[in-house]
Amino acid sequence: MITLQSVSKSYANGVPALNDINLNIEKGEFVFIVGDSGSGKSTLIKLLLRELQPSSGQIFVNNYDLSKLKRRKVAKFRRSIGVVFQDFRLLKDRNVYENVAFAQRVIEVPTRQIKKNVPAMLSLVGLAGKYKAKTRQLSGGEQQRVALARALVNNPPILLADEPTGNLDPRNSWEIMKLLEEINKRGTTVLVVTHNREIVNAMRKRVVTIKKGVIVSDEEKGEYIDED
Amino acid sequence: MRISTLWYTFKQGFKNIFRNKMFSLATIATIASCIFLFSIFFAIVVNVQYTVKEAESSVAVTVFFDEGVSDERIQAIGEEIRKRPEVANVVFVSADEAWNTFKNDYLGEYADGYEGDNPLEGSENFEIYMNDVSKQHNLVSYLETVDGIREINRSDATANILTNINNVISMVSLGIIGILFAVSLFLISTTVAMGISVRKEEIAIMKLIGATDFVVRSPFVIEGILIGIIGAMLPLIAVYFIYVEAVNYAKTEFNVLNDILKFLSVDEIFSMLIPVALILGVGLGFLGSLITVRRHLKV
Numbered sequence: 001m002i003t004l005q006s007v008s009k010s011y012a013n014g015v016p017a018l019n020d021i022n023l024n025i026e027k028g029e030f031v032f033i034v035g036d037s038g039s040g041k042s043t044l045i046k047l048l049l050r051e052l053q054p055s056s057g058q059i060f061v062n063n064y065d066l067s068k069l070k071r072r073k074v075a076k077f078r079r080s081i082g083v084v085f086q087d088f089r090l091l092k093d094r095n096v097y098e099n100v101a102f103a104q105r106v107i108e109v110p111t112r113q114i115k116k117n118v119p120a121m122l123s124l125v126g127l128a129g130k131y132k133a134k135t136r137q138l139s140g141g142e143q144q145r146v147a148l149a150r151a152l153v154n155n156p157p158i159l160l161a162d163e164p165t166g167n168l169d170p171r172n173s174w175e176i177m178k179l180l181e182e183i184n185k186r187g188t189t190v191l192v193v194t195h196n197r198e199i200v201n202a203m204r205k206r207v208v209t210i211k212k213g214v215i216v217s218d219e220e221k222g223e224y225i226d227e228d
Numbered sequence: 229m230r231i232s233t234l235w236y237t238f239k240q241g242f243k244n245i246f247r248n249k250m251f252s253l254a255t256i257a258t259i260a261s262c263i264f265l266f267s268i269f270f271a272i273v274v275n276v277q278y279t280v281k282e283a284e285s286s287v288a289v290t291v292f293f294d295e296g297v298s299d300e301r302i303q304a305i306g307e308e309i310r311k312r313p314e315v316a317n318v319v320f321v322s323a324d325e326a327w328n329t330f331k332n333d334y335l336g337e338y339a340d341g342y343e344g345d346n347p348l349e350g351s352e353n354f355e356i357y358m359n360d361v362s363k364q365h366n367l368v369s370y371l372e373t374v375d376g377i378r379e380i381n382r383s384d385a386t387a388n389i390l391t392n393i394n395n396v397i398s399m400v401s402l403g404i405i406g407i408l409f410a411v412s413l414f415l416i417s418t419t420v421a422m423g424i425s426v427r428k429e430e431i432a433i434m435k436l437i438g439a440t441d442f443v444v445r446s447p448f449v450i451e452g453i454l455i456g457i458i459g460a461m462l463p464l465i466a467v468y469f470i471y472v473e474a475v476n477y478a479k480t481e482f483n484v485l486n487d488i489l490k491f492l493s494v495d496e497i498f499s500m501l502i503p504v505a506l507i508l509g510v511g512l513g514f515l516g517s518l519i520t521v522r523r524h525l526k527v
Binding site (some may be wrong): 049051072075076077078079081083089090091099101103107108110111122150214 | 229230231232236247430432433434435436437438439440441443456
């Protein structure tokens with residue numbers, strides 16, 4: 001489902017972010033990517049979203065060869081990936097329903113279908129009663145649920161979550177992680193970038209640890225490994 | 229594109245105007261200021277040109293014929309003159325008409341003694357009106373070569389003054405258009421820069437969700453066009469009332485100049501100004517939004 005072959009990425013100022021990364025994630029897996037700040041986790045997510053191009057190596061995501069992907073095909077590729085971010089990245093001036101519906105509108109789902117899909121997805125994340133609320137009226141946990149609903153409404157085979165609990169309190173963090181686990185059980189491949197040790201250690205999933213741009217450990221049912 | 233998507237895009241474009249009220253107001257104010265300045269300038273220039281044109285059309289070259297020239301020859305001369313491109317109209321004035329006009333203008337009741345007599349016998353002439361007085365010299369040179377013409381009367385001074393006025397208007401027009409263009413560019417680039425900071429995050433989110441450039445761009449472009457239309461309508465309404473008042477004021481306060489100053493009617497001015505202002509407004513709104521979005525599409 002996701003394959004990185006000898007991927008390296010250096011920024012224009014010459015700073016190396018990732019160095020010779022080899023990684024393979026199968027369909028239906030739940031994987032944590034962990035590491036401290038500056039380890040290269042965010043760069044990895046940007047590469048998988050084709051926000052960045054690798055300096056060398058090849059990346060395959062959901063049968064797309066990202067090194068050969070033309071710019072005009074990027075939009076279509078991104079529709080096969082659901083993505084949530086630490087800062088939620090919601091459209092602040094639209095309500096909950098419109099934020100989730102927006103993901104369907106960009107792929108031109110008929111309005112009648114959107115009216116069925118969005119409430120169903122909001123029920124899944126526990127926000128059915130707040131569909132009219134403006135996103136700025138919601139708590140952090142609720143905003144992340146909206147982001148999750150938006151990421152999942154098009155039934156993507158892959159979900160990328162970049163520090164999804166970074167701005168949440170422990171209770172909300174756990175609720176979001178339970179939702180991610182539930183989504184994974186339904187068949188979606190889930191990749192979570194985090195440095196939340198407690199969650200990683202408790203969930204006993206595959207853990208890939210990156211340190212200074214290099215994968216230092218990749219373990220099934222792994223644990224968070226400290227930098228030092 | 230589905231009709232529902234098209235409708236959604238249009239609605240989003242419309243809603244965008246209200247979502248970023250301050251930005252929309254700033255953009256409308258920018259476009260309205262540019263078009264207001266343009267419209268005022270346009271109304272002035274068009275009226276000055278109209279006044280000059282009216283003055284030009286009253287300047288005539290008069291030609292008198294050799295003694296004993298046949299009516300057929302006079303008619304033939306008239307036909308030849310009418311074919312000249314710089315000639316707008318040729319009017320034949322018979323000796324009787326010339327005498328009647330002279331009597332009415334200068335003699336009045338003192339003309340009674342001339343009953344049955346025409347002291348201006350042989351003064352039949354052509355009054356030649358031109359569509360471009362700057363070409364009067366060319367016409368006169370041509371007339372001097374025409375067989376059967378005895379005398380040519382013209383006013384070089386009037387023709388020169390009118391030609392000079394036309395040249396000055398052209399130069400001033402160009403200068404003011406240049407200044408307006410520079411001011412508009414400055415105002416619009418400032419507004420676009422503001423638009424970029426407002427839109428940056430929104431565009432990035434849309435792109436990460438998988439929206440195509442077209443889907444991202446369309447609501448902004450529709451918003452830009454709507455803002456352009458509003459930005460054009462407001463100054464048009466203002467200029468309409470200002471124009472009516474200004475013309476009335478000039479006609480009453482400067483009635484001595486009524487024979488010189490000629491004003492186009494407000495309908496005539498606006499039949500030209502409305503399409504020009506709308507095209508300008510829509511063009512500015514369209515280009516501004518396109519530039520704003522374009523800078524952020526490469527996410």
